[in-house]
Amino acid sequence: MVPPPATTGDAPRLVILGAGVCGLYAALTALERGAAVTLVEKESRPGGLAAGQQHGENFYDLGVHMLHAFDREVFDTCAAAMGDERHEVALHAEIKWAGNRYHYPLRGRDILRGIPPLTLARCLAGLFLAEIESRLARREDARDAEEALVQLYGAPLYEFFFEEFTHRYWGLHPRDLSAEFIRRKMPRLSAVDVFKNLLQKLRLANPRDTTEGALRFETLHYSATGAETLPRALAREIEARGGTILLDSEVTAVRHGGGRVTQVTTSGGATLPCEACLSTLPVPLLLAGLDPPPPRAVRESAARLRYKPIAVHGLLVAKPRCMDAHYTYFRDRRFHRVGEPKNAGLRVTPADHTVLIVETTCEEGDADWTGEGLADLLADLEAEGLCSPVEVVEHHLLRARHGYPVFSRGFEPHLAAAEDFLGTFRNLRSTGRQGAFTYPNMHGAMRMGARAAEQLLAAAPADLPGA
Template identity: 25%
Template sequence: MQRLGGAVKDHYPVVVLGAGPAGLTAAYELFKQGMQSIVLEKADKVGGISRTEVYKGYRFDIGGHRFFTKVDAVQKFWKEILGDEFIKVPRLSRIYYQGKFYDYPLSLFNTLRNLGIAQSFLILVSYLEAKLKARLGLRREPESFEEWVIDCFGERLYRTFFKTYTEKVWGIPCSKIRADWAAQRIQGMSLKRAVINAVFGSQNAKSLIKEFDYPILGPGMMWERCQEILDSNGSPVHLHTEVVRVERDGKRITRVIAKQGDRMLELTGDQFISSLPVTALLRKMHPAPPAPVLEAAKGLKYRDFLIVSLIIDQDNLFPDNWIYIHSPEFKVGRIQNFKNWSPAMVPDEGKTCLGMEYFCSEGDATWEMTEPELIKLASREAVDLGLVDKLSLIQDGTVIRQHKAYPVYDGEYRKHLKVIQEYLETFENLQTVGRNGMHRYNNQDHSMLTAMLAVKNILGEDHNLWDVNTERSYHEEFTRDEMKPQESPTQAAQLEPAAS
């Protein structure tokens, strides 16, 4: 690495932007193929939204990350990095609605007891009405989340369990959210299947997973170990390093300029992989992309969120990994119990740590609250929900803010993303990967899969990352082939999924 004219200049075969799961997976797969790379990350730690934050010895998972996949290549990656440093965690979560807790997945008797016979009967009638309208052709193809859920479950169940929580998460009416998101996140579910599961158990129908792997010290442990491997094998991961300009010449990226403290890095490369938010990548390009592309980038939206982590002087509050708060009178959207992910996340076995998750947007009233105000709000809500006996048991807390956590699937996103995709596909040596790199609400394993295919492309294969089958990769009910990329018969993307 040379220092010329006040800037550090160097060349790498591959320059990777972003050290989340997608960026680090790409760098690690390149390392295994004997190819050197450099990874640039603005934050102070790796992992992106899959990082582990630490406060006074307490560890926090940003959003909750179950290590479960049907993609054998991803499973192999995880085991290769961490080996036996996983624990098996039973999956348990519930829904809080109107003062009562509902089992998730549904338990028939629990649901009937909470709703009552009359309300349950009305939900069933509403469901049958929706199915009859569909059979008679009286409904059009659903375009919004609201229409999609009503078609599947009926209007009464939609208003009971889907509407309030979804609008809390996204901050916009369900009628303004694309049906794409619903089809992606709730694929294959139906009231009929839910009832079969509730009555007979999972042996008679596909069901949600019952347990999952989890790194002993949280998901960030995976990516910190990956960073160590890369750093010690000639593929450095630079933290506190912000990409300020991505230079292009025609159809090729030529150079990346990054700021690292008081020095500048000027990096050239043969290939470039970006997991930066695609909107940020386009804004950093020089010369600037065409005006229609920049306008499309302005049209894409994100949802932020923050976690208020509370340290509580009780050893056992509730058994769930997390609880979904559907009741609109509470601002909190979801509550994690970190001790139930891994006991090692909490250094004092006599205490519990809760992560109170608030979905918001930068600049809104919740985001602008001070840390003491947020801790006070979260503490009061934890007590009012009946999860903590009294305020005096809450001994400490901290706030973690996460920008651009979720790409928003509003009514305009598909049109804007098409413009951006078509522009990015013109580049010969640039690939975008991961959730933010492709503006897709995917899970960790799918982000990793896009990175693996990007590396295969660098090695001479031909995969269109935008064709990877995202529609079913989110669900824990898919068959053997549904996590594979969409391929033509001549392609040979052999990322075989694990056996069911």
């Protein structure tokens, strides 16, 4: 990145709500364009869901967070900020499938070995029929995620692979999830895509609009201190360029008038006048902070937007290694993914110990959220041969209330009502995973932040000082 132009008294003042990677990258983008930038972050460290925590001499990630190089501009900026702290990692991910561990995403031969022959025949026949029907019949749009999955993969594969796991992960049956969830979130099985691609080449199937899954071969970027390095490095770069980051500061009010945000106040007593405001807060929290408040109908719609909490158990384990992969997905355990970041280069003390990052989705107040379910979780880890309870020498519970947007059936009009109201403000953008109620990966969230910052700073001259 080239040094930004120095800000002046006439520089537009941009206040960014939230210092996750989306907000941090938005701040760098705005500083490059000469804005005066202040970020407001309620936590004691930047990073949001990509933040890590230090306990003693070790670092624990809030889930698996590694940098991709798909967006070259984003990657180059992040790599420059991380400097020598960054190192490359060849992705090694697995899924526990039919009693064995296989490469993730599943390869064709793994699907064949993992599904009993008669079940496999039924699944392939169902997939074939679903594709033929999509080609020859005009079908109504799916009413929910269950119908969308059946239309996409056929009933046998849906019942065998997707139904139970989706229900357990989200706490909602696929019938209670929106069909939009399948288009936005559900990754493809690469083995299924091979078969689908064959059908498409034979003109027996139409291309489908679903999100792409993980690549088979991929280089990731990580650090000896884990995920915390990237947001810390971006924050350091922001402050070096004249930006301000207010940590331990919760937004208490977003004041507005005449269709413009005019001021943000914080729990730390700061009053921040602004010409533009970029929010990465969960949509309901942003709307709840507006002063004066939104119309009642908008507030009621915001209350219908749900986020899935996550609880991550960081374990220091008294053994050199628990598994070969960087992370492994599990379909029938209390946890859905276990990461061992030491395998990706995390520094662990003592050196003959390792760290496990055990991810669960939950609800506030349940046993996973409070940590009361730890004994059952450790029993599952032991059953998987990863570690025994006596080998766990430290346990740290990391939590996030707003982990993932929940695309429950019928959420669309409520989100539209919130977005339509927020769209009436000329100098406000709500973006990122929580702020746009969507599912970007880490580099995708940073790109969203950059675009929002660019849009705000390209506002009509009358909205900015010095015009």
